[in-house]
Amino acid sequence: MKIVRPFTILGAPLTVIALSAGAFGSSLQAQTAPFHKAPASTQQDTNPYAGQVAAATVGRAVYEQKCLACHGANAQGAGNIPALRVGPTQAAPDGSIFWYITQGDLGNGMPSASSLPEQQRWQVVTYLKSLPNAAPQPSKAVIAAPAATSISTAPPPPAPFTDYRYEKPGLSRWIKASDLPEPAPATSSSNGPRVVPRPANAWPQAPKGFAVGLYAEGLHNPRLIRTAPNGDMFLAETEAGNIKVFRGITKDGKPEKVETFATGLNGPFGITFYPLGPNPQWVYVGNLNSVVRFPYHNGDMVATGKPQHIADIPGGTGHTTRDVQFSLDGKIMFVSVGSRSNVDDPDTTPEEKNRANILAFNPDGTGMHIYAAGIRNPVGLAVNPITGELWCSVNERDGLGNNLVPDYITHVQPGGFYGWPWWYTGSHQDPRHLGKHPELKGKVIVPDVLLQPHNASLQMTFYSGNQFPAEYKGDIFAAEHGSWNRNPRAGYEVIRIPLHQTGHAAGGYEDFLTGFVVDDASVWGRPVGVTTAPDGSLLVTDDGSESIWRVSYTGK
């Protein structure tokens, strides 16, 4: 199969590689290749416990201790951590899974389980195969908060890098490309968070003058949130496959009305309204592998028709969040599609085709082409209301140590190349691809705002309200979900990027909403989505505590 390489767009007119949406539908199907390059002989290794209930029960306990923190209580996966209850694992021979978990793949974030006795490794495989091959249950496994907290006494990371121990609302940070250390793969850590119930004394912390309230709770995987022109707020409950609508704010800071707009969607994340302006006719939704749209009129809280299929986009494993936005002139639909892997080479990995890109389409889903490339996992998209430029919020790569590679938020240059997987942050070559693509040196764009590495930057928005002090108008707020590849961890906060009413970023950012981390092992909250509510407060979704927080300015 011929692979369209992202770097071929450099200097070439974008139309040269324009593909029709239909052209790649079937080529995205799963390969019959061995599971994670497991030797063929592993397919014949028989699982001594296959199908045994007692072994699955032991395997479950092993899973909860060794795998749950990353793969989730329901083996549902998250971010670039794959689900195990569905997908390739369920199709793979037991022997190949056993081989893979024994080896691990640390460069891609999967630790080796070789320290477990062989028997337990087979038992955990037995457990995985026993999982009902269906959507995970809404309930989260109840995990007790640890009795005693432990805060690392390790020295602070070298400035400008930081970690959760030093996050504080209002603190300014600025990371420059010249601050990057040498890659240190050997120091790369596996430090997935344990999500625990919110401790009684914990509450999100905002800068002086702001108050934080709990707007809604008891949600099921609340992710991206976006405000409609009429002020209703649309929420993607990604794992549940729902879009919900929240209307209004009571004097107690709760929604006046909540409805389910649509159900049965496949991993919905991005939501946007079209055409732009006060009277949209459609709600567009970015599913895992498609963009769909629902008919819409202002005030609809329940969809009045079935979703209409607009475009296929690459689905499959790996990064799963697809945001959707329109250019200010309404002519381009942007869709973010993250990579399948951490740093696999698209030259030799067909599954990476059309991934790690921002794709562009006509609003009717035709005319797909690559708008910007080499962006490992672009999650949040937003169009700058002053400049009209597209901006994105990006998760950079893992496995090079605590202080590499900075995540970033940047305006996106049409046809721009941002490095993945061969280069990062300008002319830094990834040591896993030494010597490849020397012609790209000097052509990799340095992003506008470098963030703490492994912050896992998700949704971003330009603050459009009038409630916060005037200097906040037009500033970027972004949710930093936090990831597993840093110890002590960083992220787990909302940040503000001051734009000083210019529409451009100088490079620095500030901690804005913090306090979601309990200690080295545990967190209780993980920010995902941010939007300006109609009264000018800021709503923040949190898929750790399954709730929505509301930050308002009181001046006190």
Ligand code: HEC
């Ligand atoms: C620190 C986080 C972490 C822990 C702990 C962890 N994994 Fe993983 N696992 C990952 C990541 C990340 C990947 C994806 C690697 C890649 O991109 O190729 C993965 C991949 C896998 C896969 C392949 C799935 C697929 O669809 O390709 C299996 C199977 C798996 N893990 C099983 C386990 C088991 C069993 C345990 C516990 C013994 C475990 N993992 C513990 C992070 C983790």
